[in-house]
Amino acid sequence: MGDIFISPAYQIKRVLIEKIRANTYNPNRTAPPEFRLLERSILEDGYTMPIVCYYIRKRIFMRLLMDFIAIWS
Numbered sequence: 001m002g003d004i005f006i007s008p009a010y011q012i013k014r015v016l017i018e019k020i021r022a023n024t025y026n027p028n029r030t031a032p033p034e035f036r037l038l039e040r041s042i043l044e045d046g047y048t049m050p051i052v053c054y055y056i057r058k059r060i061f062m063r064l065l066m067d068f069i070a071i072w073s
Contacts, residue, residue, distance in 0.1 A: 015053065020053060
């Protein structure tokens with residue numbers, strides 16, 4: 001019997017915010033009205049979904065995937 005594949009989606013880990021850096025490449029931009037709604041939603045409800053990151057071993061920090069960058073700054 002072979003190894004069972006476990007999706008990375010099930011490998012959730014907590015990461016200190018200090019170890020997260022924004023990905024400098026992001027072709028996506030959020031329009032100002034939607035950005036304000038998103039900001040209000042986060043302030044009122046907190047984050048309602050996890051932030052997806054990938055690990056860079058040499059630098060000892062995580063990188064955010066592109067879609068979160070719009071609300072990072």
